[in-house]
Amino acid sequence: MNTPAMLWTGRILTGLFALFLLGASIAPKLLQLPVAEETMAQLGWPPGYAFMIGIIELTCLVLYLAPRTRLLGAVLMMGLLGGAMATQIRAGSPLFSHILFSVYLGLFMWGGLWLRDPRLRALFPVVREPSGKADSTGAAPLRATGQ
Numbered sequence: 001m002n003t004p005a006m007l008w009t010g011r012i013l014t015g016l017f018a019l020f021l022l023g024a025s026i027a028p029k030l031l032q033l034p035v036a037e038e039t040m041a042q043l044g045w046p047p048g049y050a051f052m053i054g055i056i057e058l059t060c061l062v063l064y065l066a067p068r069t070r071l072l073g074a075v076l077m078m079g080l081l082g083g084a085m086a087t088q089i090r091a092g093s094p095l096f097s098h099i100l101f102s103v104y105l106g107l108f109m110w111g112g113l114w115l116r117d118p119r120l121r122a123l124f125p126v127v128r129e130p131s132g133k134a135d136s137t138g139a140a141p142l143r144a145t146g147q
Contacts, residue, residue, distance in 0.1 A: 002118045010115025014065070017109050021061055029054025043091045056080065064109070071120070074113055081106050 028036040029050045036050040060080055063073030081102035088099045114120050 002121075006115045010112045010117075013108060013112030014116065017105065017112055018061060018065060021057065021105075026054050026057045026061065030058065043087050045087075064113075070113060070117070074109060077109060078106055 027033075032051060036054070037047060040050045040053075041047065057080060060073055060077040063069040064077055066073065085099055085102040088102070093099055114124065
């Protein structure tokens, strides 16, 4: 199923994700604002890494937003978010507000992409359709919708 509501919801989630990342993470690093270096220092990063990480974040975001490279961008962004999570764990940050924040962002990012891309929905279907037949585990088979 590929309804206009799904498409627009996916676009809105993607836009919100991109705007948040640009405003809260990428811009301070690329503009070399003191808050970016201070935050990185609090997390144990040596001075001078903020700008490079900002470039990597921007590259991943551009790849995610470009239609032909959106899947590659999402995978690379998850790698980046995983590194951010590891940094938060190492720094001893609070679980739900800091460590898992990368998971929240990743779910938001993938949710937007899943709603926009029927190929991704076919690869990761969420809806179970009753078929009357169960596999060896007793579960009904998953079927992709909207093809």
